[in-house]
Amino acid sequence: MSAPLNVVGGNFTLTTALISSGVQVECPFGIPDYVELLSLGKASDYTDGWGEASDAQAIQWWWEKTLPQNYAKGILQASEGSTPQLPGMSSYVISSSGIAAYNTANPPTYTGLATSAITGSTAAYVCTMGDTGSIQVGDYVRIYGTTAELQIAGYPFQVTAVSSGASITLGYMATGGVSLAADATSGTVVKYIPNRMYPRVRWIANVTQAANAVVYFTEKHDFTIGEIVSFRVPSSEYDMTELDNVEARVISVTNSSTESSITVDLDTSGFTAFDFPTSAEAAAGVSPAICVPSSSGVVPVSGTTAPAIPVGNALTDAYDNRNVNLVNFGSGLFGVSGHASENLDRWAYRMYKYSGYDTRILN
Amino acid sequence: MSVNLNNMPPQIQQNYTDKLLSTPERNTIHNLFASVIEVEDNDGFINRQSRYDALDTFEVPLDNTQLNPPNQQLTRVDVDCRVRNYATYVVITKQVSMTVQDPILNAAAARLGQAFRETSDILQRDNLESGASIVNCTGGSNGDLPTEMTLEDLDGIVAVLQNNDGEYITNMINASDKIGTSPLGDCYAMMCHSRMIPVLNGITGFRRKFEYGTGSIGTLSSEWGGVNNIRAFISSQGSITASASLLGDDIANCFVSAQEGYKVVFQRGGTAKFFYTPPGGQNDPAHLRQMCACQMYQGQCINNDLWVQNLRSTGI
Numbered sequence: 001m002s003a004p005l006n007v008v009g010g011n012f013t014l015t016t017a018l019i020s021s022g023v024q025v026e027c028p029f030g031i032p033d034y035v036e037l038l039s040l041g042k043a044s045d046y047t048d049g050w051g052e053a054s055d056a057q058a059i060q061w062w063w064e065k066t067l068p069q070n071y072a073k074g075i076l077q078a079s080e081g082s083t084p085q086l087p088g089m090s091s092y093v094i095s096s097s098g099i100a101a102y103n104t105a106n107p108p109t110y111t112g113l114a115t116s117a118i119t120g121s122t123a124a125y126v127c128t129m130g131d132t133g134s135i136q137v138g139d140y141v142r143i144y145g146t147t148a149e150l151q152i153a154g155y156p157f158q159v160t161a162v163s164s165g166a167s168i169t170l171g172y173m174a175t176g177g178v179s180l181a182a183d184a185t186s187g188t189v190v191k192y193i194p195n196r197m198y199p200r201v202r203w204i205a206n207v208t209q210a211a212n213a214v215v216y217f218t219e220k221h222d223f224t225i226g227e228i229v230s231f232r233v234p235s236s237e238y239d240m241t242e243l244d245n246v247e248a249r250v251i252s253v254t255n256s257s258t259e260s261s262i263t264v265d266l267d268t269s270g271f272t273a274f275d276f277p278t279s280a281e282a283a284a285g286v287s288p289a290i291c292v293p294s295s296s297g298v299v300p301v302s303g304t305t306a307p308a309i310p311v312g313n314a315l316t317d318a319y320d321n322r323n324v325n326l327v328n329f330g331s332g333l334f335g336v337s338g339h340a341s342e343n344l345d346r347w348a349y350r351m352y353k354y355s356g357y358d359t360r361i362l363n
Numbered sequence: 364m365s366v367n368l369n370n371m372p373p374q375i376q377q378n379y380t381d382k383l384l385s386t387p388e389r390n391t392i393h394n395l396f397a398s399v400i401e402v403e404d405n406d407g408f409i410n411r412q413s414r415y416d417a418l419d420t421f422e423v424p425l426d427n428t429q430l431n432p433p434n435q436q437l438t439r440v441d442v443d444c445r446v447r448n449y450a451t452y453v454v455i456t457k458q459v460s461m462t463v464q465d466p467i468l469n470a471a472a473a474r475l476g477q478a479f480r481e482t483s484d485i486l487q488r489d490n491l492e493s494g495a496s497i498v499n500c501t502g503g504s505n506g507d508l509p510t511e512m513t514l515e516d517l518d519g520i521v522a523v524l525q526n527n528d529g530e531y532i533t534n535m536i537n538a539s540d541k542i543g544t545s546p547l548g549d550c551y552a553m554m555c556h557s558r559m560i561p562v563l564n565g566i567t568g569f570r571r572k573f574e575y576g577t578g579s580i581g582t583l584s585s586e587w588g589g590v591n592n593i594r595a596f597i598s599s600q601g602s603i604t605a606s607a608s609l610l611g612d613d614i615a616n617c618f619v620s621a622q623e624g625y626k627v628v629f630q631r632g633g634t635a636k637f638f639y640t641p642p643g644g645q646n647d648p649a650h651l652r653q654m655c656a657c658q659m660y661q662g663q664c665i666n667n668d669l670w671v672q673n674l675r676s677t678g679i
Contacts, residue, residue: 109605112606144606144607144609145610145611150508150609153609153610154607154609154614188611190606190611192605195489195492195493197486197492197494198493199493199494200493200494201493201494201495201496201497228440230669232496232497234498234523245527245669282508282609283508283609284501285499285501285502285508285509285510286499286508287497287498287499287501288499290496290497292494292495292496292668293494293665293668294440294668295414295441295442296411296441296442297440297441313441313443315409315443317443318409318443318444318445319443319445319490319663319664320444320445321447321489321490321663
């Protein structure tokens with residue numbers, strides 16, 4: 001008799017950022033059939049979390065493969081402070097930003113959501129939305145049908161802030177600093193989960209004119225120090241056409257919560273200033289300015305062009321298939337109104353796979 | 364109640380023909396034009412190939428002082444590719460193998476082989492989708508960005524690859540005196556989704572492969588046709604990016620490659636293998652389960668970013 005189940009588990013500690021973005025955990029045996037999440041409370045206090053006095057909160061969540069993606073069912077614990085401390089528990093279900101299980105090579109798809117304004121004219125890139133759906137901080141979105149801002153239609157972006165049911169912010173684009181002539185007055189935002197084949201092309205949000213140019217992207221990048229990248233600016237409407245087909249070595253990288261950029265050993269101070277096409281030019285047809293991975297170069301001392309000692313090439317930029325099976329614990333689990341989780345709360349997860357070897361359980 | 368034609372038991376009504384019906388199999392096109400590298404076992408898992416950069420040309424003559432000119436620095440770049448391990452398997456219970464009339468193990472082996480081929484192809488497709496340069500079709504008239512593909516777009520991508528000194532993959536197809544045929548130039552290969560067929564057929568001057576000077580002799584079933592210096596290969600698992608155009612329509616990623624533009628890396632001891640595990644063993648004392656599995660090693664990589672272009676088209 002084989003073991004009926006594959007099980008893996010672990011725990012994680014919430015931060016303020018993770019409460020907004022949710023938590024992703026890899027599942028090594030494929031997409032699990034059943035996922036469970038239990039509140040442990042804070043590490044400093046073992047009476048915290050499950051059974052905690054006077055603190056309403058969610059204490060358990062679960063998802064089973066017959067539930068839709070991003071659903072979760074669970075238990076909410078009421079605030080209760082008497083002795084003995086017997087808080088009431090309520091069953092609860094959420095239908096978005098709950099638990100999702102998928103592999104990144106074949107991820108679920110999402111329907112588009114309407115936006116009524118995108119503030120490109122101030123370079124803030126805040127999308128006003130009556131419904132933000134399951135979009136969380138860190139999610140990837142694509143925008144299309146953007147009235148008056150066609151130059152960013154079809155662009156991929158990563159979300160840096162979400163005001164649920166009100167707006168999302170495309171902060172990496174904003175940090176690039178390029179403003180557009182007018183705001184979009186309508187459009188559609190569609191969330192997507194990117195394939196993790198590595199390395200990946202990145203769409204350029206801006207390029208500085210400097211002795212060592214800084215190249216900004218619309219989403220986080222995975223270029224590494226020492227990597228050789230090449231630029232494509234096939235359409236003259238992006239102005240810095242001197243950059244087209246030029247190779248450069250990455251000498252430093254930034255991937256913060258608001259900035260995605262690389263600094264390269266390329267002097268662009270004499271180049272024409274980078275700019276986006278106008279909306280009308282985009283409608284007439286352009287190809288995007290992009291940065292493509294090219295090859296592996298000698299790793300420099302960070303921020304300089306001098307080779308690091310010992311001299312060598314990094315292997316971290318090798319072409320690779322980095323797709324994984326993922327369980328996404330969405331921000332909705334940690335933000336139930338009146339029952340929200342707190343910074344430093346710990347959660348334990350367990351993921352089960354009904355064994356394919358035992359058909360009784362499989363069926 | 365008497366038995367008649369209207370109430371015969373199913374067992375009487377039924378017969379079984381043991382010739383199996385075909386399983387749909389996708390064209391596997393994305394590794395067709397890849398350089399193939401096989402790495403030795405016990406020699407790491409990241410394959411490295413290097414390319415020396417061209418030296419500057421030297422058009423100025425030496426003068427009569429016969430001084431040596433300045434030397435040039437010979438430089439090279441490395442392209443690294445990690446090989447990964449993939450596997451899947453099928454469990455067949457005793458009850459199934461004792462009950463089913465058809466050769467189920469044969470069927471399982473065939474389906475595993477198909478899954479391997481299609482997986483290998485998808486890995487390369489995703490690699491090209493991830494890392495290839497992007498060029499939008501803009502010559503069409505559907506009002507989208509990219510537009511539907513046109514002859515102008517295909518000639519444009521040929522010019523890009525020629526400007527990048529990419530070598531053609533196939534030689535010219537000569538003209539013949541057969542009615543309805545035409546010659547075709549030296550060609551780059553374009554790999555695209557079968558949803559592109561109506562777009563391809565609408566391109567000015569596009570020739571289906573039966574219009575080649577040689578007819579379709581020597582062509583693959585996945586080849587759809589060509590024009591000027593592009594030959595198009597199609598598959599139902601070609602690359603599509605959903606809702607990605609200016610108007611929110613699906614985009615077909617059509618990969619156009621020059622020779623040695625990209626590669627597939629296999630491991631000598633890890634080429635695709637079929638494994639059969641008979642019933643029995645520690646976990647199956649009653650001999651109730653047999654298994655067949657497929658396992659392989661593969662890496663994929665763009666050799667030269669100038670020689671692989673993702674020509675994006677809508678209209679599909």
